[in-house]
Amino acid sequence: MAVTDTGTQSKQSWLKRNKLTVTPWVFLAPALCFFAIYVVIPIFESLWLSLYEWNGLYDADGNSTAVWVGFDNYVKLWGDPKFWTSLVNNVIWLVMFMLAVPAGLFIALFLNQSVPGMRLYKSLFFFPFVISQVVVGLIFGWFYNPDFGVVGSLWKAVYCEETVNIVGNLTFRCSAPVPDILSSETWATYGIILAGLWPQIAYCMILYLTGLNNVASDQIEAARLDGAKGWKMLWYVVLPQLRPATFIAVVVTVIGALRSFDMVAIMTGGGPGEGSTNVLAYYMYETAISEYGERYGYGSAIATVLFAIMLVYISYFLHRMYQDEKGGH
Amino acid sequence: MFPRPIEKSSPARRVGYQAFLPVALLIWLLPLLAIFLTSIRSAVDINSGNVFGWPSQFRMLENYTAVFTQSDAAKYMLNSVLITVPSVAISVTLACLAGYALAIYRFRVALPLFFLFVAGNFIPFQILMVPVRDMSVQSGLYNTIAGQFLFHAAFQTGFCTLFMRNFIKALPFELIESARVEGVKEWRIFVFVVLPLVRPAIAALAVLIFTFVWNDFFWANVLTQGEAVKPITAGVRALNGQFVNNWHLVSAASLMAAVPPVMMFFLMQKHFIAGLTLGAVK
Structure with missing residues (x-):
């Protein structure tokens, strides 16, 4: 056969x-x-x-x-000291960016209710993630501006008083100088990271909101009957069920932190000083395509x-x- | 449901919660609101330092028109569309085919190949930068629209394949098996059985890839030079230099750049979120 x-x-x-x-x-x-x-x-x-x-x-x-x-x-x-600065900044980014995970969880828990209009609130909270990082960088760059940004205006309202100088122009006399976050070698990196956290928290929030939707309600009710509530309920009953969401949130946050390029390019261009806000991604770009030859x-x-x-x-x-x-x- | 539904709490807490919601939202979106208010101010406000208070005049229409008449913003927007739409079309198409192959057929390298697509999706752009730039220069694709969308399409194929493969894998395999028993050709199974079922996945990927590519800034800098083929993200940065101290115009341009992805998100919210969770959190 x-x-x-x-x-x-x-x-x-x-x-x-x-x-x-x-x-x-x-x-x-x-x-x-x-x-x-x-x-x-x-x-x-x-x-x-x-x-x-x-x-x-x-x-x-x-x-x-x-x-x-x-x-x-x-x-x-x-x-190369610039390389080490960039590497250290990348580590700072990684550590600080991780705050997006608990912050996202916190907002998701706050929003996980079903009052009228909740859907719209949830989407509006998610808004920052949809906007390009270039735009977020510009918004925060302006937000931090000591002369005409929101930070500057608030600072002046608290610490400064308007006076008219000899020539007749309005000036401010301040009891403490207005902070210029993005020009400070110490604070600029944190300023950029804070801006980066804004969309990242929104991303983590949406992951947790979807996760919370699927938490088994019978387990929650059972735990409630056993007297669990608040933090204990969150830690022992809810979080274990949210593990897939946490996993994805950590992964995308790590990648987001290591990929940080747009914000640095827009907000400081690696400066001030000798690349005090540089990260590896930006330093690489700057080195490979620089004005001094490639x-x-x-x-x-x-x-x-x-x-x-x-x-x-x-x-x-x-x-x-x-x-x-x-x-x- | 966790936390405990607010309807079950005391009326005072319920009212408190509902009153606090808009306040929380206002604080959360404060940077965005501030920039929107700036974009509808007059130059007088900017110069006199009134950037946080109520605008003295509302100049929304004038400012937004000025962005288009005094700069190349319209061209940048068009470039963004010309780059984004083909990127989405190509990557989603390729991913449908590849995802189908990786999910349905059992062959030894299916899993390693799948992991290759997954891994490629997470790498830092910088490791690709020099070779891709050099290749584009050599092939004449540098500083063209096609050069940009071909790269985006190829790169996004990784993510799309990851998503599509998992989506098809979750479909009932009996459907395909019974079609095979009936003697239906493989490509006909793909077109008539699988494609109609993956429509939600296609929608999710389309909105997501649209947003990713639209918001790209890095490759716009690496693969272009000058103004002719720049997308709006790189354009906004150029405008930032051009409109020094015209913060009302920079704000208006920035917000314009954000409109298309925001619209996409609001129109296709459900699909968008399904895509973002990588299909892992349902």
Whole structure:
């Protein structure tokens, strides 16, 4: 029987016999090609480029002018104070940004009621996340402005009095100078992070609101009968059920913190001083495309460090996903 | 429900809660309100330092018209549309195909490939910057609309595939199996069985990717030069330099840039939120 079977099968085309093997690749091909060209291959090119010194130019024959320098770029990074400032700022971002998770939970708990108009309130609370970070950066930059921003106006209302000077113009005499947050090497980073937290808290809030919708009400009622309430109820009954929301909230917050670029670019451009608000993402950009000529190799080395940090979180995320996949089958 | 529904509390608390809600919202949106008030002020207010109080004149129409007549804002907006719409169309289409392949067929590399898309979605942009920029310059895509949307489409395909694959995986597999038993061709199963069922996922991805790409600032700087093909996010920054001390105009331009994603969000709220939770929190 087997012999006759192979006889008839060979008449069928190879394609037909292997239909279920070939089809997925046909479906996958466009996405895979596209993703490989723009995402996967460039990652390896960057890693490779970090071992070169290159100003991005090609010679007359179209060959790249890159020069192999080995790990020289990384040695330079080690001794580069701007790199360390950026790295420390990235750590500050990471730590401070984590506040978005409990803050988002807090607002979600506050809003998880069903009074009339609640839907609109929830969407309006979510508003900051939808706005571009460029706009958020501009809004806060203006908010912090000591001369005509909200912070400046409030400060003047409390600490200053209007006087008319000899020439006849209105001036302010202040008992304490108006703080210029974004020009202070100490406070500028925190000022930017606060601005970044605004949309991030909104994001975490929406994750928790969706999570709270699905908390099993019978467990809550049962716990209530047992006398649980307030913090204890939140900690022992509600939070364990919100674990998927917390997981996603932490992941997107970490990524948001490490990706911080727009806000720094808009609000301070890395300044004041010697890059006191720089973060790796912005320092890399500044180095690779600077006014003093392009430094692709050194920039790629910075990008590689940032990538390595991110890889820790990506691996953790993939590990968790893998566990879920195994559990699902 | 947690916390305890407010209807079950004392009337005083209930009234207190409902009175506090708008106050809390006002504080939360204070930066936005302040910038909106600024955008409808006259230049006189700005110069005399009245930026926090009530506007002395309402100049909404004048200010917003000025943004368009005195700057390239209209062109930036158009560029943003031209970049965003193809990005959404391409990435969602590719993700439907790829997500279907990864969810329905069992082959050894399905999971590793899926993880590749997931991981690619989380990497820092900077690791792609130099090669993508160099490739764009070499292929003539630098400083073009197409150069921008091709990159966005490719990058967003990662997120879209993650979402789409999980969505299709959650569909009842019997549907596909019974269609196969009936002898329906694979591509017909995709078109006539799966596509109609993933419509909510397509909607969710479309609004989300629209917002992501519209709000992009980094790639607008990396892949363009000059004004011709800049999207509105980079444009607003340019206007910020152009309108120095004209805070009412900068505010108006910033708010204009925010309008399309905000509209998207309000029109498609349910889908938007479903997308944001990565399908993990239902």
